[in-house]
Amino acid sequence: MNRMIIVAALALATVLPAAAQDKMQLRIGTEGAYPPFNYFDSAGNLVGFDIDIAKALCDEMNAECTFVTQDWDGIIPALLANKFDAIIASMSMTPARDEIVDFTDKYYNTPPAIAVPKDSSLADASPESMADIILGAQSSTTHANYAEKFFPDTELRRYGTPEEYKLDLQSGRIDAAIDDSTVLSTWVNSEDGACCKILEVLKNDPIIHGPGAGIAVREEDTELKEKFNTAIAAIRANGVYKQINDKHFDIDVYGD
Amino acid sequence: MDDSLLGLLRFGPDGWGDELLAGLRITLLLALTTAPVGLVLGFCLALMRRSDNARLRVPATIFTTIFKGLPELITLFIVYYGLSMAIRWVLSFVTSVHIEISAFLAGVIALGAVSASFASEVFMGALNGINRGQVEAAEALGLGRWPILRKILIPQVMRLALPGLSNLWLVLLKDTALVSVIALPDLLRRTFIAVGSTKEPFFFFTVAIVIYFIISLVSMAILALLEARFSRGYAR
Amino acid sequence: MTEYLPPILAEYGDDLLDGFLVTIQLVGMSVAFGAIIGMGVAAARMSPRWWLKAFAWFYIGLFRGTPLLAQLFLIYYGLGQFSGLWRTLGLWNFLRDPFNCALLAFSLNTAAYQAEIFRGAILAVPEGQWEGARALGVGRRVAFMRVILPQAALLALRPFGNEIVLMIKGSAVASVVTVYDLLGETRLAYSDTFRFDVYFYAAALYLVLVETLRRLWDIFERRLTRHLDRERKEAVVDPAGQPVMS
Numbered sequence: 001m002n003r004m005i006i007v008a009a010l011a012l013a014t015v016l017p018a019a020a021q022d023k024m025q026l027r028i029g030t031e032g033a034y035p036p037f038n039y040f041d042s043a044g045n046l047v048g049f050d051i052d053i054a055k056a057l058c059d060e061m062n063a064e065c066t067f068v069t070q071d072w073d074g075i076i077p078a079l080l081a082n083k084f085d086a087i088i089a090s091m092s093m094t095p096a097r098d099e100i101v102d103f104t105d106k107y108y109n110t111p112p113a114i115a116v117p118k119d120s121s122l123a124d125a126s127p128e129s130m131a132d133i134i135l136g137a138q139s140s141t142t143h144a145n146y147a148e149k150f151f152p153d154t155e156l157r158r159y160g161t162p163e164e165y166k167l168d169l170q171s172g173r174i175d176a177a178i179d180d181s182t183v184l185s186t187w188v189n190s191e192d193g194a195c196c197k198i199l200e201v202l203k204n205d206p207i208i209h210g211p212g213a214g215i216a217v218r219e220e221d222t223e224l225k226e227k228f229n230t231a232i233a234a235i236r237a238n239g240v241y242k243q244i245n246d247k248h249f250d251i252d253v254y255g256d
Numbered sequence: 257m258d259d260s261l262l263g264l265l266r267f268g269p270d271g272w273g274d275e276l277l278a279g280l281r282i283t284l285l286l287a288l289t290t291a292p293v294g295l296v297l298g299f300c301l302a303l304m305r306r307s308d309n310a311r312l313r314v315p316a317t318i319f320t321t322i323f324k325g326l327p328e329l330i331t332l333f334i335v336y337y338g339l340s341m342a343i344r345w346v347l348s349f350v351t352s353v354h355i356e357i358s359a360f361l362a363g364v365i366a367l368g369a370v371s372a373s374f375a376s377e378v379f380m381g382a383l384n385g386i387n388r389g390q391v392e393a394a395e396a397l398g399l400g401r402w403p404i405l406r407k408i409l410i411p412q413v414m415r416l417a418l419p420g421l422s423n424l425w426l427v428l429l430k431d432t433a434l435v436s437v438i439a440l441p442d443l444l445r446r447t448f449i450a451v452g453s454t455k456e457p458f459f460f461f462t463v464a465i466v467i468y469f470i471i472s473l474v475s476m477a478i479l480a481l482l483e484a485r486f487s488r489g490y491a492r
Numbered sequence: 493m494t495e496y497l498p499p500i501l502a503e504y505g506d507d508l509l510d511g512f513l514v515t516i517q518l519v520g521m522s523v524a525f526g527a528i529i530g531m532g533v534a535a536a537r538m539s540p541r542w543w544l545k546a547f548a549w550f551y552i553g554l555f556r557g558t559p560l561l562a563q564l565f566l567i568y569y570g571l572g573q574f575s576g577l578w579r580t581l582g583l584w585n586f587l588r589d590p591f592n593c594a595l596l597a598f599s600l601n602t603a604a605y606q607a608e609i610f611r612g613a614i615l616a617v618p619e620g621q622w623e624g625a626r627a628l629g630v631g632r633r634v635a636f637m638r639v640i641l642p643q644a645a646l647l648a649l650r651p652f653g654n655e656i657v658l659m660i661k662g663s664a665v666a667s668v669v670t671v672y673d674l675l676g677e678t679r680l681a682y683s684d685t686f687r688f689d690v691y692f693y694a695a696a697l698y699l700v701l702v703e704t705l706r707r708l709w710d711i712f713e714r715r716l717t718r719h720l721d722r723e724r725k726e727a728v729v730d731p732a733g734q735p736v737m738s
Contacts, residue, residue: 192455
């Protein structure tokens with residue numbers, strides 16, 4: 001049986017020689033379900049801030065990049081399982097993740113926020129007002145961790161994708177949702193998110209959120225990490241970063 | 257433009273018809289790739305489980321017990337994440353070649369193992385249904401093991417096993433939907449994408465269910481023809 | 493005690509056990525509700541009225557011919573779309589809860605399989621039993637309740653046990669709609685720690701549950717059907733060994 005599996009794997013799996021070709025070949029893992037950072041537009045193209053940043057970094061590193069989409073809750077295991085070489089998907093550099101993967105310098109940092117239906121009776125996002133409500137978050141995110149720590153009396157539901165908590169917030173199955181402030185404000189300002197509004201923008205917690213969003217690579221790929229760091233510094237310096245930022249947002253998402 | 261719900265099923269950039277069709281293609285491709293794996297492996301497992309040799313019988317029995325008992329979804333997670341990591345770890349000692357287990361391949365391996373386990377059960381039943389005297393008679397005529405298997409056992413086993421195997425095919429078709437959870441863009445996952453973008457879950461999940469129902473009905477019609485064909489010699 | 497456990501179980505063992513209980517609860521309730529609905533569907537399937545028969549055929553075919561996950565999505569997200577309507581009807585408190593949605597989907601699903609088991613068992617009781625009852629002057633209703641049904645119930649035991657096993661396995665999809673059953677808790681523990689071995693412990697728990705049930709059921713079934721010969725018992729179809737529709 002084991003032999004059969006290996007034979008089948010060899011026959012069907014993509015076999016990629018590690019030997020470098022002329023241009024560095026990189027597979028970038030992203031989620032493709034996290035607008036406005038990385039998502040599919042209606043024509044089926046992968047777009048968003050993360051994607052533009054990734055393309056700019058690849059240009060800077062003279063690398064040929066292909067994108068692989070992967071569900072969020074399996075994205076680190078997939079990196080470890082070598083389904084791609086780096087994660088560029090708005091991943092917060094938390095201490096827990098840092099134990100398993102290696103992070104580059106940050107490429108942006110925005111605070112979390114809470115969204116509620118427009119007719120919600122919630123006055124604010126204090127732990128007292130949030131007690132006894134049902135709060136939705138994407139699983140394996142800093143936002144879920146934040147909710148656990150700061151809203152201990154709130155029932156937390158965890159979803160595989162933001163799409164799922166949005167559907168449930170719309171139907172009223174959950175009373176509020178927590179996610180990145182940019183993600184939620186883009187959503188409530190679109191036709192899709194007309195049901196809902198931002199209740200409050202929260203403060204980053206340094207222990208939970210770490211220094212912001214970075215690019216994750218496998219721990220042994222230190223060379224790749226250094227290349228990314230050099231490239232991030234370069235696009236910050238040469239104005240490409242600002243160009244991409246202004247294309248997507250009217251605020252500066254890099255933070256201080 | 258047609259703004260009704262059915263208009264959402266248009267083909268082209270503003271409708272979801274072509275996306276759903278592409279998903280259906282992957283669903284069928286996955287089922288059609290997995291079925292032969294389950295069939296061949298299931299037959300081997302059945303022979304092993306009937307063997308007098310404990311070194312064949314015991315591992316085959318353990319294998320089928322595990323994959324018949326585990327939820328398909330957990331098998332899928334273990335193959336998709338675990339097997340990739342295991343292969344990477346093993347290969348890291350011998351070579352720098354990367355082998356990646358795609359969601360599709362994970363689906364073939366996991367669902368193949370599950371359907372092989374159930375198929376072995378069906379084949380065991382069919383093998384039991386064949387009179388032992390037939391094998392003895394063939395041996396008396398001097399036929400070797402391989403000709404006996406190919407000319408006497410397999411044709412009869414297929415006839416006896418076909419109803420059970422038909423059912424396994426229908427189970428397999430339905431189980432492919434689980435692979436959507438590990439990001440294979442099959443029919444169900446594409447439906448979910450359409451739901452996310454249109455906010456019409458009731459309509460799109462109904463469409464998906466109707467499509468699955470139609471494939472099941474068509475499969476049953478084809479399998480009924482096959483069964484009639486295989487039992488031709490037995491019609492009264 | 494905890495120091496002897498693998499670290500992941502010391503930390504998440506209680507959660508896994510909670511999930512295990514949710515799985516048992518979900519399956520137990522679904523199978524029970526499914527049996528009630530399933531008897532109704534079986535009766536409709538065997539009814540002389542064509543429209544009842546057609547409805548039952550369609551119901552059984554639909555639920556057995558399509559993926560449980562798709563059915564669950566239709567009930568959870570599809571019905572959720574009309575939350576305003578359910579609020580007016582007073583049903584939203586029920587449908588709002590993911591556990592209830594899973595319970596509804598699983599009950600309707602297993603009812604279709606159980607209906608076929610019940611029908612198969614009733615048809616497997618030999619015709620002579622009906623004739624014998626009639627010869628003794630027993631009416632059809634009494635004959636069915638006192639003669640046919642007890643025998644059919646015995647014949648249905650084995651496929652019914654198989655259906656419970658299939659339901660335990662199938663129930664794992666509930667984790668996809670935020671029900672924290674055994675697989676749901678496992679995925680949570682995994683996403684917190686990225687320790688893959690937690691899947692193996694969950695797999696072991698599922699196997700223990702399924703194998704224990706299978707073995708106990710086997711003993712139970714063999715005791716109750718001691719007096720029947722093997723051929724009769726096997727006359728009844730098994731959900732895993734029979735075409736979706738017949």
